[in-house]
Amino acid sequence: MWRLARRKRNAVSLKPTLPMVTVSYGVLMFAAIISIVPFLYILSTSVKDTNSLFSYPPEWIPDVLYWGNYAKLLQETSFLNWTLNTFMIGLAVTVLKLVIDAMAAYSLAKLQFAGKKTVSAVLLLAVAIPVAALVIPLFFLVRSMGLLNTYWALILPALANPLGIFLLRSFIVSLPDDLIHSARLDGAGELKIFAQIILPLIRSGLVVHAIFTFMLQYTNFLWPLVAIQSESRQVLTVGISSLKSNFVVDWGLISAASLLATIPITLLFIALQRFFLAQSLSSALKG
Amino acid sequence: MTAYLFLAPALVFFGTFLIWPGLSLFVQTFHNGGVMSPAVFVGTENWERTFVDPLVLKTIWNTLRYCLMAIPAVFVIAMLFALALNSIPVGQTAFKTIIYYPTLQPILIAALMFTFVLHQDFGVLNIVMRAITGEPVNFLGDEDLAMPTIAMVEVWKGMGFWALLFLAGIQNLPRDLYHAAELDGAGPVRRFFQLTLPLLKPTFFFSVTFATIVNLQVFDSIFVLTDGGPFHSTASTTWYIYRSLFTFSEPGYGATLSFVLVLVVLVLTAIQSYAFRDKS
Amino acid sequence: MNIRIWARSIAKGALAAPAIVGFGLWTSPVHGGGHVSGDITMIKGPHSADEARFEAMIIDDFKAVEPGVNVEFTTYDWANMNAELTAGFASGNPADVLYLVDLIYPNYAELGALLDMSDLVNSEEWAEERALIPEFAWDLARQGEGTWGVPVLGAVYNIYINKDLLAEAGVLDTWNNSYADMMDAAKKTTGDGVYGFSVRSRTGDFAFWDWFPYIHNAGADILTDDWSGCGLWGAEAATQFLIDMHEAGVTPPIGSMSTQEQFDLFKGGRIAIYHGETPQIGELNANPPGFDWDVAYAPPGEHGQTVMGNFGILSIASASPNQDAAWEFIKHWASGPQVGRFAEQVNLQVVREDIVADMFADNAAMRKVQQEFVPRVKGIQPHPQILKILQSIWPVAEQAYRGGMTGKQVIERMCAITDEILG
Numbered sequence: 006m007w008r009l010a011r012r013k014r015n016a017v018s019l020k021p022t023l024p025m026v027t028v029s030y031g032v033l034m035f036a037a038i039i040s041i042v043p044f045l046y047i048l049s050t051s052v053k054d055t056n057s058l059f060s061y062p063p064e065w066i067p068d069v070l071y072w073g074n075y076a077k078l079l080q081e082t083s084f085l086n087w088t089l090n091t092f093m094i095g096l097a098v099t100v101l102k103l104v105i106d107a108m109a110a111y112s113l114a115k116l117q118f119a120g121k122k123t124v125s126a127v128l129l130l131a132v133a134i135p136v137a138a139l140v141i142p143l144f145f146l147v148r149s150m151g152l153l154n155t156y157w158a159l160i161l162p163a164l165a166n167p168l169g170i171f172l173l174r175s176f177i178v179s180l181p182d183d184l185i186h187s188a189r190l191d192g193a194g195e196l197k198i199f200a201q202i203i204l205p206l207i208r209s210g211l212v213v214h215a216i217f218t219f220m221l222q223y224t225n226f227l228w229p230l231v232a233i234q235s236e237s238r239q240v241l242t243v244g245i246s247s248l249k250s251n252f253v254v255d256w257g258l259i260s261a262a263s264l265l266a267t268i269p270i271t272l273l274f275i276a277l278q279r280f281f282l283a284q285s286l287s288s289a290l291k292g
Numbered sequence: 293m294t295a296y297l298f299l300a301p302a303l304v305f306f307g308t309f310l311i312w313p314g315l316s317l318f319v320q321t322f323h324n325g326g327v328m329s330p331a332v333f334v335g336t337e338n339w340e341r342t343f344v345d346p347l348v349l350k351t352i353w354n355t356l357r358y359c360l361m362a363i364p365a366v367f368v369i370a371m372l373f374a375l376a377l378n379s380i381p382v383g384q385t386a387f388k389t390i391i392y393y394p395t396l397q398p399i400l401i402a403a404l405m406f407t408f409v410l411h412q413d414f415g416v417l418n419i420v421m422r423a424i425t426g427e428p429v430n431f432l433g434d435e436d437l438a439m440p441t442i443a444m445v446e447v448w449k450g451m452g453f454w455a456l457l458f459l460a461g462i463q464n465l466p467r468d469l470y471h472a473a474e475l476d477g478a479g480p481v482r483r484f485f486q487l488t489l490p491l492l493k494p495t496f497f498f499s500v501t502f503a504t505i506v507n508l509q510v511f512d513s514i515f516v517l518t519d520g521g522p523f524h525s526t527a528s529t530t531w532y533i534y535r536s537l538f539t540f541s542e543p544g545y546g547a548t549l550s551f552v553l554v555l556v557v558l559v560l561t562a563i564q565s566y567a568f569r570d571k572s
Numbered sequence: 573m574n575i576r577i578w579a580r581s582i583a584k585g586a587l588a589a590p591a592i593v594g595f596g597l598w599t600s601p602v603h604g605g606g607h608v609s610g611d612i613t614m615i616k617g618p619h620s621a622d623e624a625r626f627e628a629m630i631i632d633d634f635k636a637v638e639p640g641v642n643v644e645f646t647t648y649d650w651a652n653m654n655a656e657l658t659a660g661f662a663s664g665n666p667a668d669v670l671y672l673v674d675l676i677y678p679n680y681a682e683l684g685a686l687l688d689m690s691d692l693v694n695s696e697e698w699a700e701e702r703a704l705i706p707e708f709a710w711d712l713a714r715q716g717e718g719t720w721g722v723p724v725l726g727a728v729y730n731i732y733i734n735k736d737l738l739a740e741a742g743v744l745d746t747w748n749n750s751y752a753d754m755m756d757a758a759k760k761t762t763g764d765g766v767y768g769f770s771v772r773s774r775t776g777d778f779a780f781w782d783w784f785p786y787i788h789n790a791g792a793d794i795l796t797d798d799w800s801g802c803g804l805w806g807a808e809a810a811t812q813f814l815i816d817m818h819e820a821g822v823t824p825p826i827g828s829m830s831t832q833e834q835f836d837l838f839k840g841g842r843i844a845i846y847h848g849e850t851p852q853i854g855e856l857n858a859n860p861p862g863f864d865w866d867v868a869y870a871p872p873g874e875h876g877q878t879v880m881g882n883f884g885i886l887s888i889a890s891a892s893p894n895q896d897a898a899w900e901f902i903k904h905w906a907s908g909p910q911v912g913r914f915a916e917q918v919n920l921q922v923v924r925e926d927i928v929a930d931m932f933a934d935n936a937a938m939r940k941v942q943q944e945f946v947p948r949v950k951g952i953q954p955h956p957q958i959l960k961i962l963q964s965i966w967p968v969a970e971q972a973y974r975g976g977m978t979g980k981q982v983i984e985r986m987c988a989i990t991d992e993i994l995g
Contacts, residue, residue: 029377036390042409043408109298131306133508134314134317137530138546142317144662146316170302172498179494199298220396241398246400247618247649263397271393274392279385432827520967521775
């Protein structure tokens with residue numbers, strides 16, 4: 006059983022040929038450039054003391070670097086609060102969702118039960134309802150629970166989105182059934198099979214799911230906008246948007262906020278990758 | 293029994309925060325008001341209105357047009373990136389992080405970036421266009437280019453996510469088959485089309501369904517970049533829903549439009565699951 | 573930092589758990605509870621990045637007079653104000669005092685979300701103050717039977733001119749005598765990276781503000797005087813003029829720039845006649861461009877020479893449990909010293925007439941707008957559906973500016989849409 010599991014783990018990476026590696030680096034350099042260039046504009050704007058998006062003639066690298074936007078952001082706005090809120094909520098949702106969705110995905114992918122097709126269909130159908138439209142009924146539901154303007158208003162509804170279940174199911178479905186059968190013959194319970202065999206095998210799927218869930222939380226805008234009234238409990242997206250005053254927009258401040266906002270999430274992204282890679286290494290050694 | 297226990301936590305949240313609001317939304321389609329003023333039952337008035345409102349058909353067409361541009365583009369690009377990521381010996385994490393960077397941008401920030409990128413005089417894309425054609429391109433102002441530009445922004449935002457997903461799928465494939473194929477003398481291109489693509493079918497099925505559902509709800513980038521303009525050429529169905537619900541205070545009509553969109557999603561996902569059915 | 577809020581919220585979530593499990597069964601509404609203290613909340617869209625600091629000054633002064641009332645200041649985001657305000661009203665616990673613009677308050681008034689302030693503003697103790705606000709501003713705060721707020725601030729949509737460019741072309745003194753002169757000036761100043769003329773075109777930029785003076789000067793308006801139907805008949809020629817301007821090639825490529833980007837272009841000396849808003853005066857004073865500039869308005873039409881203005885009123889939520897305190901605070905906010913100081917801080921106009929003479933002592937452009945332009949202002953018609961009508965008809969103009977449609981066809985289509993909305 007364990008051998009089977011390990012055999013399955015080995016990723017497809019045949020020794021690529023030199024031309025393939027060269028082409029790959031070329032493609033990735035291109036990808037990196039298109040990902041990064043827009044960010045350079047923001048970097049440039051964030052160190053300028055101006056209310057213009059552009060000055061004529063343009064000044065890409067200002068003569069004097071102006072740090073006032075960053076100082077103002079940290080001193081005069083609730084930026085740090087928004088960051089903390091966003092991360093606490095994002096982490097809470099991600100951890101809870103990984104567990105809940107993986108369990109459901111295992112059930113749908115590998116267990117037999119009556120009404121399986123119906124459950125799948127209903128789950129999929131519900132995803133089709135536009136999120137923007139659900140905001141109003143959700144608002145009244147959360148209000149009736151007395152959770153408006155609390156962090157729970159941002160955490161609990163996020164757990165309902167079933168897309169993650171389908172994502173993880175697509176990973177579990179491709180695992181061979183023998184794996185589970187032989188474990189059952191060995192006398193392992195379903196919980197043990199789930200935790201010790203399935204979860205380690207779909208690690209790459211779990212990483213994608215975790216990153217995706219966190220990202221959805223992090224970029225969520227409309228729901229926090231209506232569910233949270235207190236500025237100090239607000240999340241980053243809404244907070245940054247609130248920095249736009251009417252008529253004359255302080256682009257320097259917004260650019261600084263945009264830049265700072267991406268630093269922690271980038272670090273988290275890297276940390277998540279490492280965490281899962283380390284896990285896979287240690288379990289391989291144990292086997 | 294165990295199967296139900298495994299499903300239970302997901303279903304509790306799903307039922308409370310999705311099915312219940314979804315049902316309320318459906319009830320709402322037969323009413324007017326109900327948000328700031330009491331709901332008034334109006335029968336099928338809202339549903340009838342969707343049939344005579346020319347903007348409904350226009351927004352559905354715009355949404356489909358958008359999906360046909362954005363989804364194939366983002367899949368091809370992301371698959372290319374995933375294959376490249378899978379073939380390099382070092383630097384995978386660094387490249388993954390950089391490519392994923394656009395996906396992490398909240399739309400407000402992405403929109404700000406694209407204001408720069410698309411700018412008539414200084415935008416990097418127009419610097420390139422001027423060098424090639426001598427003329428800048430009016431990306432968001434031209435009614436024929438506005439929707440492709442929205443699609444471009446969404447592709448930029450989405451490519452990192454899909455690349456990561458496809459990479460995870462590729463790395464999950466059994467290695468022995470590839471060795472066998474290599475022994476048979478199959479080159480990398482043939483291996484890709486004869487092995488990788490067919491083996492990734494579950495991933496693709498999920499991806500296509502998922503991408504369709506998500507992209508049919510395209511809204512954020514439209515809201516901040518064009519607000520549906522020029523003259524409704526980028527008006528998506530979700531944009532119209534938002535406008536009915538919040539700008540025009542017509543929750544009943546907005547709810548009805550939501551279910552029109554649900555019907556479109558249903559038809560499309562049904563077609564897709566037929567296309568992806570097991571041909572055994 | 574806000575660990576305590578977290579702790580409290582976790583406790584609250586634990587209490588809510590039974591409600592989640594028995595989903596939908598537990599739906600008893602939670603009421604705001606009876607505040608007996610004088611706590612009130614005010615919500616407003618920011619007119620400056622320093623809005624909170626400016627509001628704190630007003631609130632501190634208020635505390636000196638009314639020590640028993642605590643005012644909490646919050647903001648909504650202009651781009652999403654409808655969603656945020658809707659949520660606030662629907663929560664049953666909206667802000668007590670709301671700063672609302674004339675474009676959106678009528679809808680909320682009709683839905684019953686706002687307090688009819690007729691008795692308050694007409695009370696004898698406030699009569700003197702009331703008389704200082706001109707009747708045209710009160711008209712904007714009235715709709716149906718009620719008065720829904722106290723008009724406090726205005727933003728004028730004025731034209732900015734690059735005097736150097738116009739002088740070079742020899743049209744500085746004539747450019748806005750007539751539409752023909754304006755066209756002439758725009759053509760003469762266009763060229764070499766310079767555009768003679770710019771107006772907004774995007775619906776998302778509320779482009780209709782720039783169009784209003786032209787149709788008002790032609791004697792037309794969105795609705796007829798009794799608000800019973802489309803009032804745009806008569807605006808055909810004025811609309812045709814704006815279409816011609818775009819077709820003459822004197823504007824930046826249509827739709828290529830937001831109003832903000834057009835303003836950057838103006839500041840760079842590359843637009844001769846730019847349609848903007850008065851708060852931009854602050855930016856031009858703070859970072860003077862390398863040319864002489866001035867504020868101006870559109871040429872006269874057959875029915876006069878008006879300026880577009882957009883007004884903000886201070887309203888009280890009908891659900892507010894503390895309407896007396898809210899009214900006291902509004903009176904304070906609207907008083908001469910308070911609103912005057914705020915308007916100077918953010919470069920907006922005031923509507924009360926007593927303080928106008930002393931305002932903007934060292935800000936020539938603002939003084940000109942306040943003293944010369946504001947009396948010419950013709951605002952919008954605060955019909956409950958006005959925002960819906962404007963956003964529904966504007967795409968027609970957006971299309972027409974790109975050619976292929978006459979001014980007459982534009983008005984016909986706009987009127988068809990308007991009449992359909994009015995029912």
